[in-house]
Amino acid sequence: MNAQQKSIRVLLADRNAVLLAHYYVRPEIQDIADVLGDSLALAQAAARSEARVIVFAGVHFMAQSAAILCPDKTILLPRPDAGCPLADRADAASILAMRKKEPDAVFVTYINSTAEVKALSDICCTSSNAAKVLASLPDGKKVVMLPDGNLARHMESVTGRTVLPWKGCCPIHDALTPQQVRRLKARHPNAPFAAHPECRPDVLALADFVGSTSAIIGFAGKSDATTILIGTEVGVLTELQKRHPEKTFIPASPDLFCADMKKITLGDIEKSLTTLEPTVTVPDDVSRAARAALDRMLAIS
Ligand code: 13P
Numbered sequence: 001m002n003a004q005q006k007s008i009r010v011l012l013a014d015r016n017a018v019l020l021a022h023y024y025v026r027p028e029i030q031d032i033a034d035v036l037g038d039s040l041a042l043a044q045a046a047a048r049s050e051a052r053v054i055v056f057a058g059v060h061f062m063a064q065s066a067a068i069l070c071p072d073k074t075i076l077l078p079r080p081d082a083g084c085p086l087a088d089r090a091d092a093a094s095i096l097a098m099r100k101k102e103p104d105a106v107f108v109t110y111i112n113s114t115a116e117v118k119a120l121s122d123i124c125c126t127s128s129n130a131a132k133v134l135a136s137l138p139d140g141k142k143v144v145m146l147p148d149g150n151l152a153r154h155m156e157s158v159t160g161r162t163v164l165p166w167k168g169c170c171p172i173h174d175a176l177t178p179q180q181v182r183r184l185k186a187r188h189p190n191a192p193f194a195a196h197p198e199c200r201p202d203v204l205a206l207a208d209f210v211g212s213t214s215a216i217i218g219f220a221g222k223s224d225a226t227t228i229l230i231g232t233e234v235g236v237l238t239e240l241q242k243r244h245p246e247k248t249f250i251p252a253s254p255d256l257f258c259a260d261m262k263k264i265t266l267g268d269i270e271k272s273l274t275t276l277e278p279t280v281t282v283p284d285d286v287s288r289a290a291r292a293a294l295d296r297m298l299a300i301s
Contacts, residue, residue, distance in 0.1 A: 004266045005032045011273035017053035017076075019269070020045055020066070023213045024235035024261035025057045029269065033057065036239065038214040039111050040126040040301060046070055047298060055272060056280075057264050059084045063280040064115050068290045075280045078268035082260045084112050086198070089168030090147035092116040098144060105142040105164065108133060109293060112170070113147055115282045119289035124297040127151060127197050127212035134159045136300050150174060154197040154204055172258055173198035176231060180253050181206045188227055188250065194219050195231030195252070207231065220244060233258045 001009070009032060012019055020042050021033035030036050035045040039062065046054055046066035053074045056063035061084050063077040095107065095117055108130075109121035118124055125133040130145075134155055137143060143161065145152035147168030156163040176199055185193060185206070192208035194216045204210050209219045213236050220228050220240050230237060231252040240249045272278070282290065 001032065002028075004270060008032060008266060008270050008273065011270065012055070015053050015273055015276070016051050017055055017273060018045075018049055018051040019055045019057060020062075021057035022059075022062065022235075022261060023217075023239055024233040024258050025264055026235075026262055026266075027238040028266055029057045029264060030235075030238050038126065038128055038212045040128040040212070041214060042066075043069065043111065043126070043294065044298065044301065049073070053273075053276070055269060057269065058082070059087075059258075059260050060280070061087045061112055061114065064282060065111060065118075065294060067280045067282050068115060068118070068287045068294060071284075071287060074276060076272045076276065077278060077280045078272035079263045080278045080280070082263045084170075084260065086110075086112045086148055086168055086170040087114055087117075090114075090117045090166060092120055095120040095146070098146075102142060102144055102164065105144045106137050108137075108143055108145045110146065110148050110151060111294075111297075115286050115290045117147070118293050119286045121146075121290075121293045122296070124293045126297075128214060129297065129301045130155050130197070131158055132300055133297060134161060134163070148198055150200055150204075151197045153201050154210065157201075169200075170198040172233060172256055173231075174200055175255055176200070176203050176253050178202045178206055181229070181231070184229055184250065184252060188229060190225065191227040191229050191250070192219075192223060192225050193229040193231060193252065196233075199231055203231065216240075217243065220247065220249070230256075232256060233261070235261060 018034040067075040146166035149165035152165035194209040195207040227248040
């Protein structure tokens with residue numbers, strides 16, 4: 001641990017705080033996190049945390065979810081400008097319009113969404129539990145899944161139920177093309193390709209495994225392959241390489257890089273713990289309605 005990492009650990013103890021970090025953040029932050037995980041694991045960790053302060057090394061919707069789940073805690077987002085372009089693809093007005101058009105549908109909202117959008121939804125999901133969430137809904141019920149159209153189409157194909165997709169995507173995952181994957185597969189014919197469901201359907205069609213960041217890490221552990229092609233954000237390679245130093249992990253593209261997640265530095269975290277700012281809060285009425293959708297998800301996860 002370097003001096004700044006040590007100083008952050010001391011501040012965390014002084015402040016009765018925990019540091020939650022997503023796999024996509026910088027390696028030096030992953031190294032000192034209390035909990036390192038995917039979106040679901042981090043929401044679960046926030047919900048059960050007994051600390052007074054939660055520092056989120058992640059993007060805005062993650063800290064917002066923690067604020068919804070823990071209204072009595074201080075939620076720090078060291079870089080409030082770390083956003084999620086996917087979450088920005090749905091707003092309250094467009095959900096209300098879709099609700100009018102599809103009055104009988106269940107609205108399943110990916111956790112990568114704003115609190116206002118969650119508040120207008122029936123249940124949330126993450127890439128880890130989307131299939132479970134869909135299985136929990138009454139048979140034959142029409143489903144609108146938002147804001148990630150790629151995840152919705154993937155879920156339609158794995159569950160066999162009709163899912164109306166939203167016109168949104170993660171621009172980083174969506175930029176990966178089947179041509180790039182085919183070229184890489186040609187160079188590494190024995191390497192399985194593990195991809196995140198935020199990738200395009202024609203990319204997922206080439207995947208040997210599709211799952212959340214945690215599921216991809218699990219797949220890498222179980223696979224006998226010594227080289228694995230990774231179709232998600234490059235930050236996950238830190239944990240993969242740490243757990244399996246004997247294996248080679250190759251990013252499907254160097255462009256699988258989330259600049260928002262990488263904005264957060266050790267310096268930002270240190271400053272945030274010193275000043276206890278910037279905080280993320282959600283208005284009570286929005287928070288209550290969004291919490292109902294998150295709680296329904298957590299109850300079946
Ligand atoms: P998971 O954390 O569910 O793998 O999803 C990745 C993501 O979208 C992070 O913003």
